[in-house]
Amino acid sequence: MTGFDSLEGFLDKWRERWPEWPMVERFLAPETQRRTLAWFALLQEFDDMLNVSGDPLPANAKLGWWSEELRGWDGQRSRHPLGRLLEPVRAPWQALAAALPDLVEARDTAADAGQARAALAGFAEAVAAIEAVLFESGADPRAGQAVVDQLLAQRALALGAAAVPSALGSEQAWLRVLLSQWPARVAGPRPRRLYAALARGRLQARLRGGTYQPSPAGLLWRGWWAARG
Template sequence: MTGSDSLDGFLDKWRERWPEWSLVDRFVAPELHRRTVAWFALLQEFDDMLNIAGDPLPANAKLGWWGEELRSWAGQRSRHPLGRVLEPVRAPWAQLAEALPDLAEARDVVADPAQARSTLQRFADAVAAVEAALFDAPLQPAAGDAVLTQLLAQRVQDLGAAAVPSAAGGEGAWQQVLLARWPARVAGPRPRRLYAALARARLQARIRGGDYQPAPAALLWRGWWAARG
């Protein structure tokens, strides 16, 4: 196993993409730090399989592998390094596995915002259900919607205009629609609220058209606000 395939390799890859997390992770209980980053690292793997720009076949093969892997976690038979951290938690892994094929379908250009949301709704709801178990929190009715909005915003971040519904009025208009549905503090457990706050700030910077250069004080305030619950 190479360094990039080790547990620390996956965790570090996520931290490199989200360096601002190091300022807000103080609002997460210390015993949940590693589990939180492992979970978000797994979601990043799924984001990468969703937001591909080239040949989809390798990503589709990975989605199939991950479906089998997640189903095995119910019996605590993980093969992936991230499973060593996540699998011990009794979460609805099979529900997440069942939703993975939706990621391949969601790559197609959709007609309107409603279709963009409906295509990924099952996956987002599965993510929210797992997060409730991972972080010992009640599953809130709006938690799936918060995950969904962040998913769609990440697609624009990764793919630009290619991720915009054809009837959405262009990239800028679609980003404004997403921001309007994205409160500063979303439903869900504390790690999700923190992650969403950082992702929302990136979307705001993209809308403004400037570089994303968050000040540490602003990040700390944003993290404190998101963590309040």
């Protein structure tokens, strides 16, 4: 396969969206870096299906396909290129497959911040459970909330005002809420903490009304802080 139908294509697509990643990736063990890229590339596919604008039917069809695909990973029957790196890990893929329909419901405009978080809680817990196995970090009861924080942040960055809960009124108000609820120390394994540090930086830049242009020194500081746990 070539282009975005190949394993390298999917990894490159994620790298293109997160060009700052190489600066923080150095805080990961070399043997985990490629698997981390594959996992985040997979999550990006789901982000795109959550944050769809326009006709949702193609995204819904993809979610259905992915649900079937993930169920096959327990039996080591992957068809997708990302499965080459992820499927060998004996993670709770079935639970993630079962949580994918939550993304359809979570597209609806939430009434408030609590409803926005609740809509993604089941999917986030499934993601956190896989990350505990994938990155050999052990279970952390706070990890699911860390995933919710990042999902909502990336949804706000992708959709702008369309992602704002009804009670908040404006994109700026919603961004302030998201940042106020973001803990100083993010829970979960090191790859998640590094990824969250980049997402937080982008969210802060949006709130300031500027373009996210981090310096190498700033990224290294963020990476070091996140890697410490």
